Amino acid sequence: MAMKKNIDDIAALAGVAKSTVSRYLNGGYVSDATKRKIKKVIEETNYEPNAFAQSLKAKRTNFIGVIAPRLDSYATSKTLIGIDEELKRQHCNLFIAHTGRHVEREWEYLYSFARQKVGGIILLATEMTTRHKEIINEIGLPVLIVGQQWEGLHCLVHDxxxxxxxxxxxxxxxxxxxxxxxxxxxxxxxxxxxxxxxxxxxxxxxxxxxxxxxxxxxxxxxxxxxxxxxxxxxxxxxxxxxxxxxxxxxxxxxxxxxxxxxxxxxxxxxxxxxxxxxxxxxxxxxxxEYKEVGKKAAASVIRMMNEEEIPLLQVSPFQLIEGESVRTWT
CATH class of the missing domain: 3.40.50.2300 (Response regulator)
Known part of the structure; x- marks a missing residue:
């Protein structure tokens, strides 16, 4: 029995971005030529659109959802400042969801933001699971993972x-x-x-x-x-x-x-x-450089929303700072 096709397969076979297929399925603008390619692949593969994705037909907003594990940490606060500054510069708005480091809440907020018609999501992840990837594929939105790496997803990590x-x-x-x-x-x-x-x-x-x-x-x-x-x-x-x-x-x-x-x-x-x-x-x-990572994350997810290509994996640089807390042993 042939394996059931998903939105990634349709995008690959049609030679277009996954977000383009999602927009086609949700009634958004797609050029006539691209429509014909996607429609042909769907007919040939008997693809059945995901029911959840099909329920999200309203026009997306310029809001970006950010899912954060905690709000009382230096790393998170600096990253959020960077995200907010870049989004304001590009005339986008910010939604923040706080999970308290509970992975199940990350899953819930991915769905919740999708229902709220956000244009994209930045996930400041503490850990990644196969369930994360399943949901990200299901909602069909641009999602950028910050802080963790997961094969096949767009990620921005520290080295x-x-x-x-x-x-x-x-x-x-x-x-x-x-x-x-x-x-x-x-x-x-x-x-x-x-x-x-x-x-x-x-x-x-x-x-x-x-x-x-x-x-x-x-x-x-x-x-x-x-x-x-x-x-x-x-x-x-x-x-x-x-x-x-x-x-x-x-x-x-x-x-x-x-x-x-x-x-x-x-x-x-x-x-x-x-x-x-x-x-x-x-x-x-x-x-x-947490603040710079935040800025880069915001810029990257906006590029994804605009269907511009970005690397699946981006790595942020670091610097060793030598303080006074280490002595030399001879």
Whole structure:
């Protein structure tokens, strides 16, 4: 039995963008020549349009829906500022949905924004699932994933693997051979897997005597608790933290133990938050350009709405910022 065709198949066979097929099905403007191509493929394949997509026949608006996992983080707020600034520049409006890091709410908001006739969606994803891809294909809207990579979808990511590698190379180059890495859940592929694996690759190349890997949440309080456990059982010379926020928790826990940073223990982070250069000692970290990523995300989704081609994968650059929180061991 032949596999049932979906909108991606129709677009590929007709040689047009998926959004063009979606617009054709929803009664939007498509040139006569393109209409004939799409109609011919549909007839030849016996394609049956998705019922949900067919219910969305009203004209799309210039609103962009943004789905955010949390609103109280530096990374999210800076990214949203960048998105808002670029959308205003291009005379588009912004809807924001907050999920509280619940993946099921991301699914719900994808449907909800589609029903509200938004022109496109930016998903600031914490983790990706096959259900995400199913819904994105079903609603037939331009959707850009920010922060996570998923094959076949348009994604804009930070270079987490290379950032982790550079941080690993940095601490090994400073002579550290007793290292703790304080990461997060592997459900977050970007931060929990790629950032850690890049670091692991670098320290293996540097041949340190011992590296131990630990896991915490993104919350500073839990990072403090895990750091105390690390110090009680291991006493590393450096703790490499998966985010600046985790690093702040680690620093507080270390100072509460009556120890000095970096004389007794060094600490590093990832993020490059504004406060990272203000705390004492200033934090050695990797700076990601969150605001610029937001601007690029907004510009990209508008280009998708206008049926302009953009790469499936876009990668944002980073910079290692050397603060005062890492000592050199000789």
């Amino acid at each position: 987490d693997d290379q950032a982790g590698w550079m941080m690993g190379k940095h601490v090994v180059g400073k002579g550290h051979r007793r290292i703790a890495y304080l990461g997060v859940t592997e459900k977050d592929i970007a931060v929990g897997v790629k950032r850690r694996d890049g670091f692991r690759r670098a320290v293996r190349q540097g041949n340190p005597s011992e590296v131990r890997y630990y896991e915490t949440s993104f919350a500073m309080e839990e990072a403090m608790e895990e750091t105390k456990r690390i110090m009680d059982e291991y006493r590393p010379t450096v703790i490499v933290c998966a985010t600046d926020n985790i690093a702040f928790g680690a620093m507080k826990a270390i100072l509460r133990e009556g120890l000095s940073i970096p004389a007794d223990v060094s600490v590093t982070g990832f993020g490059g938050y504004d406060i990272s250069g203000v705390v004492h000692p200033s934090l050695t970290t990797v700076r990601f």
